[in-house]
Amino acid sequence: xxxxxxxxxxxxxxxxxxxxxxxxxxxxxxxxxxxxxxxxxxxxxxxxxxxxxxxxxxxxxxxxxxxxxxxxxxxxxxxxxxxxxxxxxxxxxxxxxxxxxxxxxxxxxxxxxx
Amino acid sequence: xxxxxxxxxxxxxxxxxxxxxxxxxxxxxxxxxxxxxxxxxxxxxxxxxxxxxxxxxxxxxxxxxxxxxxxxxxxxxxxxxxxxxxxxxxxxxxxxxxxxxxxxxxxxxxxxx
Numbered sequence: 029x030x031x032x033x034x035x036x037x038x039x040x041x042x043x044x045x046x047x048x049x050x051x052x053x054x055x056x057x058x059x060x061x062x063x064x065x066x067x068x069x070x071x072x073x074x075x076x077x078x079x080x081x082x083x084x085x086x087x088x089x090x091x092x093x094x095x096x097x098x099x100x101x102x103x104x105x106x107x108x109x110x111x112x113x114x115x116x117x118x119x120x121x122x123x124x125x126x127x128x129x130x131x132x133x134x135x136x137x138x139x140x141x142x
Numbered sequence: 143x144x145x146x147x148x149x150x151x152x153x154x155x156x157x158x159x160x161x162x163x164x165x166x167x168x169x170x171x172x173x174x175x176x177x178x179x180x181x182x183x184x185x186x187x188x189x190x191x192x193x194x195x196x197x198x199x200x201x202x203x204x205x206x207x208x209x210x211x212x213x214x215x216x217x218x219x220x221x222x223x224x225x226x227x228x229x230x231x232x233x234x235x236x237x238x239x240x241x242x243x244x245x246x247x248x249x250x251x252x253x254x255x
Contacts, residue, residue: 063243063245071187071243072245073243116185122241126241128192130192134186
């Protein structure tokens with residue numbers, strides 16, 4: 029099993045550009061989520077999904093869109109990148125949406141918005 | 143609201159010293175889960191331990207041990223005989239609601255030879 033994979037590893041964008049961060053898992057996990065990590069702030073939840081076709085907002089959803097058409101994939105879209113979105117983005121998955129299931133993280137995508 | 147506080151921003155120790163990383167949490171839920179993750183310099187997040195609110199037994203795994211005390215809302219992490227490879231940022235996290243992990247701000251541990 030590859031676990032949770034993310035592409036790209038690193039991306040530079042100009043303000044206003046759009047892009048999609050890819051996340052995939054091969055563990056047949058129901059639950060997937062996106063977090064961003066900023067210095068001194070820990071990780072904060074952007075969006076999450078409890079199963080294919082179901083998504084919801086986390087703590088910092090503004091500027092991001094998600095969809096979940098398959099169990100395996102959970103892409104994160106930046107519609108119009110802003111410098112404030114410079115961050116490290118982590119995708120995570122767990123076997124269920126029940127509170128307490130361990131979430132496993134991908135390697136992260138480092139995004140720089142100029 | 144849920145909150146996790148890791149008051150220690152950075153800790154420096156010399157190899158073979160013991161070190162304790164503090165974690166204090168806030169929640170109104172009676173059922174909750176606590177986690178520790180390690181983020182080495184390579185950047186990935188590595189799961190270390192999960193503990194539910196009904197199990198206050200301390201846990202030991204090799205040089206790692208965890209002390210969970212509901213009375214003080216703390217879930218502290220101790221590394222015994224630290225090694226250089228333990229150098230990393232360590233995050234404490236609280237699970238509430240629908241699998242929403244609330245993270246502390248992390249503690250950077252530097253272990254020098």
